[in-house]
Amino acid sequence: MSDATLAELMITAASETWRNNGELLASGITTIPRLGASLAKMTHSPELLMTDSEAYLVSEPAPLGPRAADYVPKFEGYMSFDRVFECVWGGKRHAMIGPTQIDRWGQTNLSCVGPDYAKPKSAVLGVRGLPGNSINHINSFFVPAHNTRVFVAGEVDMVSGVGYKAERWGAGMKRDYADIRVVVTDLCVLDFGGPDHAARVISLHPGVTFEQVQAATGFPLIAIDNLGETALPTAEQFAIIRKLDPHNMRGMVLKGNPPAIKAAA
Amino acid sequence: MSDATLAELMITAASETWRNNGELLASGITTIPRLGASLAKMTHSPELLMTDSEAYLVSEPAPLGPRAADYVPKFEGYMSFDRVFECVWGGKRHAMIGPTQIDRWGQTNLSCVGPDYAKPKSAVLGVRGLPGNSINHINSFFVPAHNTRVFVAGEVDMVSGVGYKAERWGAGMKRDYADIRVVVTDLCVLDFGGPDHAARVISLHPGVTFEQVQAATGFPLIAIDNLGETALPTAEQFAIIRKLDPHNMRGMVLKGNPPAIKAAA
Amino acid sequence: MTFTKQKTAAEAIAELRDGMTIGIGGWGPRRKPMALVREILRSPLRDLTIVSYGGPDVGMLCAAGKVKKLIFAFVTMDAIPLEPYYRKARESGTIQIEEYDEGMFEWGLRAAGMRMSFLPTRCGLATDVLAKNPRLKTIASPYDDGEVYVAMPALKLDAALIHVNESDKIGNTLLRGHDVFFDNLFARASSHTIVSTEVLHDRLTVDAETAKQNAFERYLVQTVVHAPCGAHPTYLGPNYGLDMDHLKAYNASASEEGGWQKYADEFVNVGEEAYLAKVGGAERVSKLKLPVY
């Protein structure tokens, strides 16, 4: 679908990170991650568990936004918040959220920005479930505006989610369950699969160059061998995305709702 | 009621231990303790919480045994087993059970009898909830046949419930919540309120002498000053007991269902 | 039974003292005991330590200068992700904070309910939750694994505020929504729980299935306040949804000079009866659409 929007491309890219995860809870938080997880379940990974984003497990992803009066969610189980924590602690989850900052070690921040923790420049949400999620199960991230304020040069201001910075891990702390998969941004898809968990670009969105990504990132990036383009959604994927998001909420996430194929500068 | 049975006297005596407990869960396990708790709730302590002995809190004690077809328990809340444990750990409970052995320190055994724990002479139930109950909340006990096999000379064979034996308590272990109230037997009512928690007889059932009780007990007992008789049920108490136990299951607990007033030997 | 735990909101809040640690049930903008929170706003109480999965409860208490310290994992109003008055307080450095992972927070409440000093957890290790909190210590497994955990300290509460769908006068409560959140643990962690209720019964007698909606025992409840629409403007399933118009106006007030004072004068200081009238009465509240997440 060469007329896909960038948001749709990001949804498709996000969905790939839940491929071959086995049977676990796929939690995509906010519009694009949620549509990514839903698309994964509707296509390559029907075994994924998913909630109605409130308290129940559904066998079919719930569409976004206001629903037809006769819409009945397909409940197959229960997932109250205390159950979500049990799920997290048991490790059977792959979540994708949008942190405020990410650093070269894969550490994330959702708490506050600025050098003084007692009097931050900007208070965000708080650490939420990031400390527990990041140390217990698979995590991926979503960045709608790839820039050096998100991908910071040094360490994130308040480490909310764990990463691969060895100095943060004291003796006896179990790192085995921490597993960062990908970061889907508006420019590319990244992972931390380089030497010593260095950040790598694993695909560039159509029309984006590695140099553009590097310039928008506060720390050095590696390009994987044979770095290619992020795949555009297929017609089948596009049809499913439209069904899952009938009110086109995905069109409001990125400024100006740009096309997937970036016009030449 | 001078024609009361000994079982009815014991029920009445048991009910007294729940007086002025405040609002907590009264758990009487097996016929006589349960009727004692129920009687307490129906008379002097309506604030007590009580279950249907399965999973629900009831505002009116459920009668024992088969019920009229139109009987509807008065459910006021829920008390699944995991909630019972939370109640125990929070300390809001006064339970009365019948242990296999009790020693001079108030320690109880419900697990097995005999000197060899690996190959006991008699396996009973297992420790059940005694370790947790005894260290967390108020406990009382019920003994249908007061003898030296129950009230043992030395320490109980397998300490299932904690008591006042100092050597059992290591440094830093919190003893503050352990609180043994009374033991209601077929001869008397005991407590551990003597010097250094020594066992005391606090009332004798009609026609029983202190010497008889001492002879049936494996460790020395103290008589409280002005040791008197255990009160017979009043007419009101008797009427309530009959209503709570319409099939006279209380009549099957003690061998021969003897009268409350022991005939002179 | 003749005893009753019923009090007015003012009487209930008068039982609290300056400097207390107060837990608030609910989650973000869901089932918050807002009538009780507004009563605190009207009271002279101060220097409170607030323990909350925070929503507008935290924001309003911050705005009114009631908060000395906040123990939290987040503050949000969901559809309006950032709570404006929490942000102001946090960014001005006028409140002390203790920040925990959502699950650690649960674990701290659970420890308190068990009367334990701590419970171990892996959550928080290798983050600034541990590094920036001088109160937190670690503990090693005494077994061969030797794994090091955070020792999450008990979050003991002097009081807890919880809004329920139904209660009777002796504290038997029902939570009829999709999720209890952690209200049961707030009640257990507290030595004094004040419940506000949408519907007040003299005495609850229910069937077995309904009895399962009883999330904590009545011995945990010290005070019952009848407060219809008492969770407004937050979401009380299945009774009513978020009042987005109200939350937007509240949110916007933070951008105005003297905005909080205007909001408080209009909605809080007038008393609860006038509050309810101003937001459209019980009839409008009962028609607020349940949210679709």
Next chain:
Amino acid sequence: MTFTKQKTAAEAIAELRDGMTIGIGGWGPRRKPMALVREILRSPLRDLTIVSYGGPDVGMLCAAGKVKKLIFAFVTMDAIPLEPYYRKARESGTIQIEEYDEGMFEWGLRAAGMRMSFLPTRCGLATDVLAKNPRLKTIASPYDDGEVYVAMPALKLDAALIHVNESDKIGNTLLRGHDVFFDNLFARASSHTIVSTEVLHDRLTVDAETAKQNAFERYLVQTVVHAPCGAHPTYLGPNYGLDMDHLKAYNASASEEGGWQKYADEFVNVGEEAYLAKVGGAERVSKLKLPVY
């Protein structure tokens, strides 16, 4: 979804290995996965470590010599308080035991479900649960209180057996009784959970209230066995009550010379279909009165 977890009981039990640690859901004589237990009795499995709030499941496995070690808090059949075959095994010293308080036992399952090595508890201190168990260690709070707790080790299970009222072929289950007991924790503590179900659906789609009866997520379930009357002779609320006649006969068999062999020949070795016929068929089982406690 086209994948299925459905297997026959024999196929399911064939997945287990000698020496495994196997958790069994239910409580005493309530909701025990007896069809699966009988399948173990028919199998060559041996040297098992059984983790159970024990009832006749434990008794039968002891009688058949399947148990190397028992991890437990009690074994009982409620109305018949003492389980005869458990007593024989225990008194003959032929099984190893690890005895815990009921709540410690829960805590051990919970630790395993959280993939932690231990959880602290006050329960067990100052008793022989601690003194007679060389495996148990204590741990001191790292805070000022310095309180010493038992460090309850995780009860990690190689497999868990659970009987449910309803399941679908991919492991969505419903527990419709009054109490879940700790079946959810058995499922979490196990790396391989086998569910037997009274009713088997192709795929569950239920309303919200019914969905709350789902006590653990389907990713915790590896195998689903369709086993109508599969809890017999134990109590499966709301489907059927205890079979007191059967339990009395089973209990009496322990007093006879060769009693277990006779019981096994009559009820176990004949296969599950013949078992059900011998106990009166589904029609009789469905009429077994629910117990009044």
